[in-house]
Amino acid sequence: MLASMPCTTRTVPFRGHETWVQVTTPETAHPDALPLFVLHGGPGMAHNYVANIAALADETGRSVIHYDQLGCGNSTHLPDAPAEFWTPELFVDEFHTVRTALGIDRYHVLGQSWGGMLGAEIAVREPAGLASLSICNSPASMQLWLHGAAELRAQLPPDMLGAMRRHEADGTVADPTYLAATQEFYRRHVCRVTPMPKDFADSEAQMVADPTVYYTMNGPNEFHVIGTLRDWSIIDRLAAITAPVLVVAGEFDEATPATWQPYVDNIADVRSHVFPDSSHCTHLEKPEEFRAVIAEFLHEHDLATAARV
Numbered sequence: 001m002l003a004s005m006p007c008t009t010r011t012v013p014f015r016g017h018e019t020w021v022q023v024t025t026p027e028t029a030h031p032d033a034l035p036l037f038v039l040h041g042g043p044g045m046a047h048n049y050v051a052n053i054a055a056l057a058d059e060t061g062r063s064v065i066h067y068d069q070l071g072c073g074n075s076t077h078l079p080d081a082p083a084e085f086w087t088p089e090l091f092v093d094e095f096h097t098v099r100t101a102l103g104i105d106r107y108h109v110l111g112q113s114w115g116g117m118l119g120a121e122i123a124v125r126e127p128a129g130l131a132s133l134s135i136c137n138s139p140a141s142m143q144l145w146l147h148g149a150a151e152l153r154a155q156l157p158p159d160m161l162g163a164m165r166r167h168e169a170d171g172t173v174a175d176p177t178y179l180a181a182t183q184e185f186y187r188r189h190v191c192r193v194t195p196m197p198k199d200f201a202d203s204e205a206q207m208v209a210d211p212t213v214y215y216t217m218n219g220p221n222e223f224h225v226i227g228t229l230r231d232w233s234i235i236d237r238l239a240a241i242t243a244p245v246l247v248v249a250g251e252f253d254e255a256t257p258a259t260w261q262p263y264v265d266n267i268a269d270v271r272s273h274v275f276p277d278s279s280h281c282t283h284l285e286k287p288e289e290f291r292a293v294i295a296e297f298l299h300e301h302d303l304a305t306a307a308r309v
Contacts, residue, residue: 250282
């Protein structure tokens, strides 16, 4: 399906560097269907693992835009940039730079994991053209994320949990025993598809090849968050979001219900949807069901936006 759709790539200048952009267009465009920007996670995991969301182009008659955020994938890599360079504000600015370069004034945003956090950072600034925001598998604060991860880790076999705690305390998180325990956590709560989908493996491989952004902002893995985002929270700013928001998660998601409930509690126009028998990469585990839920939400707010114009 993806191979049959017209797809173009380009780069956009950003702060003296280059952001790589891919635009997938439908065979038949719907006149009211606004473009959708897809924001990948990590930070620093590149667009590969969310590439299948481009199928929404033909399914909804809209353009779907992916881009690799600065520091990863096909965009400029900056392994020597200082830690203070990598901020949410940098990536908000990059989004609007890409959007402006493409000449897009009205649009939807979908963000997965860190991408949903970034989407919320964009939305709290109340940009005029934002028609809707889909926050997928994302926490509203990293402290809530860490609490949720601790609860899920406690469900692992005691020897695995003990190894994790020991190696984290010793700073030996590259030890094979630690990595094996990490992979079991990922199998349960990050992506339950076996073997791991190639798109996810490709994103992970490029991150391992240059872990600058991920290690700086997050840390060595999903639950040992010691990077610059460790104190990040958007909870006290969520009331500023005026765009309609859809929050989605998986039943076994590492983004536990407590991590995303603040979005539901503090955004005026919001709804939520939990996909059964899936985890953090719902879009890879339940791709058709995931896209159907997103498509319905986008269509509703295409029509609402069209009515306001």
